[in-house]
Structure formats: C-alpha cells, structure tokens
Amino acid sequence: MTADSPANRRAEPRLPVHFEVDCTSGDTFLYAHITDISSMGIFISTDKPLPVGTVLRWPSRRAPRRPAGPRRIGSS
Numbered sequence: 001m002t003a004d005s006p007a008n009r010r011a012e013p014r015l016p017v018h019f020e021v022d023c024t025s026g027d028t029f030l031y032a033h034i035t036d037i038s039s040m041g042i043f044i045s046t047d048k049p050l051p052v053g054t055v056l057r058w059p060s061r062r063a064p065r066r067p068a069g070p071r072r073i074g075s076s
Contacts, residue, residue, distance in 0.1 A: 012038040023058035025050065 019034040021044070032046045044056070 004035075008040045010025070010040075012040045021058050023056045025054055025056055026038065 014036045016036050021032050023030050023032055030043050030046055034042050035045045036043045
C-alpha cells in the first residue's frame with residue numbers, strides 16, 4: 001500500500017509520533033508503539049497484528065491522574 005492509495009487516505013490529517021506503551025488484551029501482555037495520531041484516533045503498532053475489535057487496556061504513564069480504561073481497535 002502506498003501513501004496515495006485509496007486504503008491509506010484519511011479524512012483527518014495524521015501526525016507521526018513514537019510513544020512506547022505497555023498494554024494488555026485479556027491475559028496477554030503487549031509491548032507496543034503508537035506510531036501516528038489524529039483527531040479521530042491513534043495507530044498502535046504491535047509485533048503481531050491484533051484483530052479489529054480487540055479491546056486493549058493500558059495504564060497512563062504520561063497522565064497518572066487519568067484512569068486507564070478499555071480502548072477498542074476499530075476499522076478505518
């Protein structure tokens with residue numbers, strides 16, 4: 001897939017970032033990276049791609065006062 005392909009076109013601009021995150025899915029611990037962000041969501045890169053709809057939980061290292069909660073992987 002190229003940057004100009006229809007599957008890669010987004011309604012909102014995406015900002016490339018690199019944040020390391022530790023998260024869980026059920027009983028599975030995952031080490032992942034947030035690689036881009038937009039006003040509509042984030043892309044989380046893992047060693048093994050997760051199915052659409054997978055619920056992830058992670059603690060917030062950057063803002064410890066905010067409670068961590070479930071996040072659902074959605075389709076774009």
